[in-house]
Amino acid sequence: MPIYSQKVMDHFTNPRNVGEIENADGIGEEGNPVCGDMMTFYIKVKENRLDDIKFKTFGCGAAIAVSSIVSEMAMGKTLEEAMKITPRTVADELEGLPKNKFHCSNLGAQALHKAIDDYKKKQKKAEGGKQ
Amino acid sequence: MKKVYFDNAATTPLDPQVREAMLPYLGELFGNPSSLHDWGDMARQSVDDAREQVAGLIGAQAEEIIFTGSGTESNNFALKGLALAQQAKGKHIIISEIEHFSVLHSARTLEKWGFDVTLIPVDRYGVVDPQDVHKSIRKDTILVSIMHANGEVGTLEPIKEISRITLEHNIIFHTDAVATVGNIPVNVKELGVDALSLAGNQFYGPKGVGALWVRKGVRIIPLLDGGIQEGGRRAGTENVPAIVGLGKAAELAAGDIPAKMTKFAHLRDRLLRELPARIDRSVVTGHPQGRLPGNASFCIEFIEGESMLMMLNMKGVAVSSGSACTSKALKASHVLIAMGISHEVAQGSLLFTFGKDNTDEDIDYVLEVLPPIVDRLRQMSPLYSKFVKASKGGS
Numbered sequence: 332m333p334i335y336s337q338k339v340m341d342h343f344t345n346p347r348n349v350g351e352i353e354n355a356d357g358i359g360e361e362g363n364p365v366c367g368d369m370m371t372f373y374i375k376v377k378e379n380r381l382d383d384i385k386f387k388t389f390g391c392g393a394a395i396a397v398s399s400i401v402s403e404m405a406m407g408k409t410l411e412e413a414m415k416i417t418p419r420t421v422a423d424e425l426e427g428l429p430k431n432k433f434h435c436s437n438l439g440a441q442a443l444h445k446a447i448d449d450y451k452k453k454q455k456k457a458e459g460g461k462q
Numbered sequence: 463m464k465k466v467y468f469d470n471a472a473t474t475p476l477d478p479q480v481r482e483a484m485l486p487y488l489g490e491l492f493g494n495p496s497s498l499h500d501w502g503d504m505a506r507q508s509v510d511d512a513r514e515q516v517a518g519l520i521g522a523q524a525e526e527i528i529f530t531g532s533g534t535e536s537n538n539f540a541l542k543g544l545a546l547a548q549q550a551k552g553k554h555i556i557i558s559e560i561e562h563f564s565v566l567h568s569a570r571t572l573e574k575w576g577f578d579v580t581l582i583p584v585d586r587y588g589v590v591d592p593q594d595v596h597k598s599i600r601k602d603t604i605l606v607s608i609m610h611a612n613g614e615v616g617t618l619e620p621i622k623e624i625s626r627i628t629l630e631h632n633i634i635f636h637t638d639a640v641a642t643v644g645n646i647p648v649n650v651k652e653l654g655v656d657a658l659s660l661a662g663n664q665f666y667g668p669k670g671v672g673a674l675w676v677r678k679g680v681r682i683i684p685l686l687d688g689g690i691q692e693g694g695r696r697a698g699t700e701n702v703p704a705i706v707g708l709g710k711a712a713e714l715a716a717g718d719i720p721a722k723m724t725k726f727a728h729l730r731d732r733l734l735r736e737l738p739a740r741i742d743r744s745v746v747t748g749h750p751q752g753r754l755p756g757n758a759s760f761c762i763e764f765i766e767g768e769s770m771l772m773m774l775n776m777k778g779v780a781v782s783s784g785s786a787c788t789s790k791a792l793k794a795s796h797v798l799i800a801m802g803i804s805h806e807v808a809q810g811s812l813l814f815t816f817g818k819d820n821t822d823e824d825i826d827y828v829l830e831v832l833p834p835i836v837d838r839l840r841q842m843s844p845l846y847s848k849f850v851k852a853s854k855g856g857s
Contacts (some may be wrong), residue, residue: 343772349842364806364845367766367786367794371844387844389809391768391787395842435792 335392336426342396347403350385357453359445361438368394368435370442372402376450381405381413386442393428393436400424401439410447416440466824469780470664470756471613471641471815476707477666483710484668487703495700496689505702512709516673519712520639520658521649528674528692529705533640533661534564535685536674537607539696540636540657541568543682544605545577548634552602558582558590558619559800560612565638566796569607582608587749588617588801592624599631606635610648610658613641614784614797614813615748616757625654634680640664640672644715645756646723656680662704666818667711671704718818726755726816732825733758733814740833743849747798747811756817761803762810764846765839770812773835779828784811806845 335343352373362369368390375383384406388398401421405413418437422428428437467475487508493501495509513524530536545555557569559581569579580598582590590608606628611618621637628635636657642648643658644665650658657680661672676682676695688697730753738744743763762770767783774781782788784795786809798808814828840846 343769344776346842351847360844364809367792367809369844387842387847389764389843389845390766391785392772394766394787395769431790431792432787436787 334429335396336428338400338424338426339393339396339428342399342425343392346388346395346399348385348399348406349387351387352383352385355385355446357446357448357450359442359447359449361442361445362390362394362435364389366435367391368438370394370398370438372398372439372442372446374443374446374450376410379409381408381410384443386439391432391436393432394438396425397421397428397437397439398442401443405443410450413447414444416443463778464827465778466820466827467780467817468814468820468824468828469782470817471813472782473663473669474666474817475819476668477711477714479714480667480707480710484703484707487706491702493702495702496691505700508706508709509700509702512705512712515709515713516660517675519648519716520643520660520675521651522675523678525693526675526678528676528695529700529708530672530674530696531670531701533562533638533659533664533672536640536659536661536672537562537564537638538568539674539682539685540638540659540676541565541572541605541607543685543695544634544636544657544676544680545572546683547681548604549577552600552604554578554580554600554603556580556582556595556598556603556606556608558584558608560584560588560590560614560617560797561607561609562613562638562640565607565609578602584617584800586802587752588612588615588747588797589749589752590619590624592620592627595624596627599627599633603631603633606633608635608637610637610639610642610653611646611754612748612797613754613757613815614795615759615801616753617749618642618752618754621653621655628656629654641754644711645719645726645754647719650675650677657682662708662711665711665715668704668707671701671708673708722818723755725818725820729816729820729822729825730755730758732822733828736825736829737832740829741836744810744836745807747801747803756815758814758816760810760812761798761807762812762836763807764810764843764849765836766809767811769839770810770832770835773839774828774832777831777835779831782813782815784813785809 355373493505495506643660767785
């Protein structure tokens with residue numbers, strides 16, 4: 332049996348939302364090349380919703396599929412809804428991940444959350460600047 | 463779709479002549495070699511013949527060959543069996559950092575049993591310096607084990623030079639020759655070693671069978687106790703069909719080696735030259751010349767090996783990789799790390815190992831399908847975009 336589900340293979344071979352966003356509202360990076368996988372997420376936020384999401388990923392098939400599905404799961408969601416995406420819900424959405432890959436490649440949710448945190452920090456700063 | 467198998471280090475296919483030789487032993491010739499009737503006689507005779515064939519391939523005597531279940535078993539047997547046989551003399555063992563896990567992990571087990579292990583480093587091509595072995599020798603050194611060639615990067619080790627040193631110091635020297643036997647000429651007398659491991663599925667024999675050659679007069683403690691099969695050194699009813707297959711493969715290899723070497727070296731040199739010419743920021747790993755004819759290994763920067771492997775597989779091409787993501791333990795190849803390659807670059811490891819069926823067209827094909835795969839993955843890679851931005855900023 333192949334190690335990856337059909338859904339993982341689909342997102343690996345046709346990843347959605349690959350790329351970068353110029354002047355992104357938030358950027359989040361997770362992982363590092365030493366452990367094998369690294370993901371960078373870029374977001375655009377409009378009225379508290381994720382208006383656009385792009386990612387770049389260095390890593391195995393699972394890491395690429397995870398990034399792709401996270402971008403799909405979060406697109407159009409409110410920031411609060413997007414913060415509820417977890418490695419578990421990502422793996423479920425992908426119809427499972429190999430056990431040994433669950434932690435290392437499953438960094439998409441964290442990278443997205445970091446991008447949202449980055450956005451919020453920038454917002455605070457901007458608000459602070461206005462006062 | 464075109465199918466290209468470039469993963470012969472994982473396993474070669476079974477030669478049809480080997481399969482033919484094995485079939486009767488999966489059928490009417492089912493006897494147990496230990497039995498004293500006709501059925502047993504026939505099985506025993508076939509195992510003896512195979513022993514002659516394997517001995518013939520490596521310039522050994524038949525009674526010095528012990529059949530095992532794999533190259534891994536041969537290495538475990540050599541390390542543990544030879545160390546235990548000499549523990550009264552000393553506790554110190556020398557191996558290299560780039561040994562196969564079956565040697566490295568056996569050495570780790572020996573450490574738990576109270577032995578001392580010294581790991582010899584390698585240079586950036588993966589070569590062991592015999593002087594490092596010399597300098598590591600202590601009064602209580604009882605065993606040296608250095609591989610004949612590394613299967614991951616193809617580098618050949620200076621076994622003859624090392625054996626001069628071990629001979630001078632009267633230390634037992636084992637070599638893991640799993641990657642070389644059946645692929646390049648191997649002669650135990652010329653190498654000057656005391657023990658040597660080999661495996662059937664590296665040269666068109668069956669899986670699940672290997673052999674350990676131990677020079678006559680060298681003591682070894684069995685791993686498996688039981689009956690007196692294999693001269694009492696490896697108990698258990700013999701895997702007769704596999705042993706017959708290993709023997710046949712050894713006989714065929716003896717004749718095939720020169721033609722195979724010429725052909726593989728041609729394919730290897732083409733790929734070593736043409737792949738880096740087509741893919742920027744890709745490097746050859748292992749020694750540029752002193753390497754197995756059938757091995758071409760690379761690291762392709764900014765992307766990861768498993769992704770490349772899977773995309774090549776979709777194009778019908780089978781390769782392997784030493785990247786962390788490809789390994790079950792999720793660790794980058796210890797061989798590449800020992801050679802001083804960074805974890806980041808090692809992630810882009812890609813290994814091509816050739817077989818008898820490979821042709822120039824196969825090389826053309828992989829050179830055609832790989833560059834777009836690399837491009838595609840690099841377009842997704844944050845490391846590559848950082849590199850592009852940095853090089854733009856620098857100019």
